[in-house]
Amino acid sequence: MRAERGGNWFTCDMRVHRPDLVAVLAVLLISACESGTPTVTSIVFDGEPHTINTGTVVCTRQPTGGGLVILAQGKSGQLVRIQLTQVGRIVVQKVGLRDGDATGFVADPQEITGIKVDDTYTVSGRMPPNQGESGWHTFKIQTACAGYQDAHPHDTVPAIGSP
Numbered sequence: 001m002r003a004e005r006g007g008n009w010f011t012c013d014m015r016v017h018r019p020d021l022v023a024v025l026a027v028l029l030i031s032a033c034e035s036g037t038p039t040v041t042s043i044v045f046d047g048e049p050h051t052i053n054t055g056t057v058v059c060t061r062q063p064t065g066g067g068l069v070i071l072a073q074g075k076s077g078q079l080v081r082i083q084l085t086q087v088g089r090i091v092v093q094k095v096g097l098r099d100g101d102a103t104g105f106v107a108d109p110q111e112i113t114g115i116k117v118d119d120t121y122t123v124s125g126r127m128p129p130n131q132g133e134s135g136w137h138t139f140k141i142q143t144a145c146a147g148y149q150d151a152h153p154h155d156t157v158p159a160i161g162s163p
Contacts (some may be wrong), residue, residue: 041072041080041143045102052078052099059145067093069151070121072143074099080141082114082123090114092123097141103130104137120144 039057044052060069070082083094092112096105104127106112109127112125124140 022082032050034117039144039146040073041141042104043080043099044140045097045099045104048102050078050099050102054078057143057145059148060151061148062151068148070143070145080143082116082121082143083122084114084123086116090116090121092096092125094140095123095125095127095141097139104128104139104141119146 011034041052041054041057043052043107052072054072054074058071062068066085066087068084068086070080072078072080079097079098079131080099081094081096082092084092084139085091090107092114092161093109094105094107096114097103106125106127111127112123119145120142122140125138127137127139129135129137
């Protein structure tokens with residue numbers, strides 16, 4: 001291609017080398033795959049709605065007992081962690097959440113109910129008061145698992161030198 005600038009003619013060579021083009025396309029493809037569709041985890045804590053916009057919700061199957069751990073993390077320290085079992089029915093073992101002033105943890109399955117429709121989980125119940133508080137908290141959390149990963153089993157081979 002020829003171009004004129006200030007009365008002088010310049011020749012521009014606009015070639016893209018194949019390895020460079022392949023590298024650029026690979027980077028674009030990888031970044032598009034990693035972005036994923038955002039998952040919104042909705043929380044109602046003591047009647048107040050909260051949302052956690054996450055890139056992914058990590059759903060990890062435990063190696064024994066039909067357990068599942070769901071972890072949704074937001075960019076500004078927001079967190080929901082749900083541990084449940086799926087043997088015949090859903091039994092929620094533990095729930096912890098942190099989103100600003102909405103914080104709490106419960107590890108009593110009698111205080112929590114869980115429902116699964118397709119891959120969307122809804123967990124609700126009540127949490128004991130945090131230190132310095134007097135009343136229990138009510139909560140409802142809804143999130144979806146786009147996919148599941150298996151937890152890596154613990155290494156059962158003893159370390160060298162152990163009895």
